[in-house]
Amino acid sequence: MKRDKPKAVSMPFSLVPLLLLIVPLAEIGAFIVIGREIGVFWTLAMVFVTAVVGSILLRIQGFGLLNRIRKETEAGRVPGRELVHGVMILIAGVLLLTPGFITDAIGFLLFVPAIRDAGWALIKNRITIVTNARFSDGGFDRRTKSEESPTIDLDNTDFTRDPDPNSPWNKD
Structure with a gap:
């Protein structure tokens, strides 16, 4: 029985240079428009505040995620x-x-768990999670190394x- 290889999901290479050009140009345009409306000082203050708030959110949600x-x-579950x-x-x-x-704006949206769940729903069927399980005749064998080695039970006399x-390792 032939198994199909999973298809790799990748962004077409021609989109990457386009995005690297479009995003900075759009940001410059946004700076010009917002700077005209609220002034240069308040525009720069907003950029600084969003960076501070973003670092705080990154810390809080990051530690919570590490606990999960x-x-x-x-x-015993894979945390995909x-x-x-x-x-x-x-x-x-x-x-x-x-x-x-x-x-x-995109960064703040990614901090919303519902948005991340939607992203997970889009990609969960397209990724393959590989564990350290071995394949045996009956399927995947999830025994650990300690379960593979035989247990030796010694008596007090052993x-x-x-x-x-008289041991050669005894150098007294």
Whole structure:
């Protein structure tokens, strides 16, 4: 039975240079329009405040997310959703620290859990989560290394804590 390889989802390469050109031009236009309306000082103040608020949100939501990842891992589940949320929060933080109103708007949207859930719903069927499980005849074998090795049960006569005076390792 032939298995189809998962298809990689990627952005067409021709869009990347276009985005690298369009986003800064749109940000410059937004700075000009907003600067005319509220003044240069208030425009710069807004950029500074959004960077501070973004760093605070990044810290709060980042630590909360790390706790959720830890809980999922301790429960024996793969924290796929939480990891994707973590990437989105990281992107949101970078966008908020980048000066600009358009990047700030996108960054604030990525801090909203419902928006991140919508993003997760779009990509969850397109990604493959690989764990350290091994494949055996009956399917995936999720035993750990400690379960693979045989347990040796020793009696009190088989094991003592006193050093053996005839041992070559004893250098007394």
